[in-house]
Amino acid sequence: QVHLVQSGAEVKKPGASVKVSCRASGYIFNTYTIHWVRQAPGQRLEWMGWIHPGSGNTRYSENFQDRVTITSDTSASTVYMDLTSLRSEDTAVYYCAREYRFLPAFGPWGQGSLVTVSS
Amino acid sequence: ETVLTQSPGTLSVSPGERATLSCRASQTISNGYLAWYQQKSGQPPRLLIYGASSRATGIPDRFSGSGSETDFTLTISRLEPEDFAVYYCQQYGTSPFTFGPGTKVDIK
Numbered sequence: 001q002v003h004l005v006q007s008g009a010e011v012k013k014p015g016a017s018v019k020v021s022c023r024a025s026g027y028i029f030n031t032y033t034i035h036w037v038r039q040a041p042g043q044r045l046e047w048m049g050w051i052h053p054g055s056g057n058t059r060y061s062e063n064f065q066d067r068v069t070i071t072s073d074t075s076a077s078t079v080y081m082d083l084t085s086l087r088s089e090d091t092a093v094y095y096c097a098r099e100y101r102f103l104p105a106f107g108p109w110g111q112g113s114l115v116t117v118s119s
Numbered sequence: 120e121t122v123l124t125q126s127p128g129t130l131s132v133s134p135g136e137r138a139t140l141s142c143r144a145s146q147t148i149s150n151g152y153l154a155w156y157q158q159k160s161g162q163p164p165r166l167l168i169y170g171a172s173s174r175a176t177g178i179p180d181r182f183s184g185s186g187s188e189t190d191f192t193l194t195i196s197r198l199e200p201e202d203f204a205v206y207y208c209q210q211y212g213t214s215p216f217t218f219g220p221g222t223k224v225d226i227k
Binding site: 035044045046047059061062063095097100101103104105106107108109110111112 | 154163216
């Protein structure tokens with residue numbers, strides 16, 4: 001059974017960075033693209049970017065182009081999302097999700113990681 | 120960027136009744152790459168429908184999707200108590216992949 005397990009909640013000050021992890025199990029890690037999606041309070045889901053662990057290829061939403069970096073550690077079957085220059089508007093639940101049948105519909109999802117940005 | 124709008128914002132339905140949710144795109148979604156998700160409070164979204172009309176693994180057949188180009192529909196034929204949730208559409212035909220604002224289905 002495919003499982004994505006994310007790191008815990010974080011509280012950060014404005015201007016800081018946060019790194020959220022997503023450990024995958026139940027399938028061949030290098031085969032499927034992993035995406036990151038966030039959900040701010042009262043806002044719609046927002047796609048941030050993806051990585052294909054097998055190739056290392058990445059693509060980011062222009063909304064986050066300069067601030068987000070997605071990496072992977074194939075030996076640990078883990079993907080990381082690094083977001084810099086945090087501001088209060090970045091307070092959100094961050095999700096990783098695997099592509100479904102090699103297309104960027106998302107399933108399954110990790111449980112979510114709450115990142116709170118507050119001074 | 121493809122903007123998705125969903126209607127209605129909230130749908131009040133009695134258990135056993137039919138629910139019809141709409142998703143409209145600002146431009147044609149290529150290849151019918153439209154997905155539907157269900158989200159309950161405190162949980163991540165769950166994929167229901169992909170490719171506009173294909174049910175994901177394990178999804179009951181009371182959920183069905185239809186539509187093409189810019190107009191898509193999710194139908195829940197007979198609402199069960201566990202179906203009361205928020206439903207999102209998402210397009211993955213063009214990057215950036217975008218989501219609609221959601222339709223909340225609540226108990227009438």
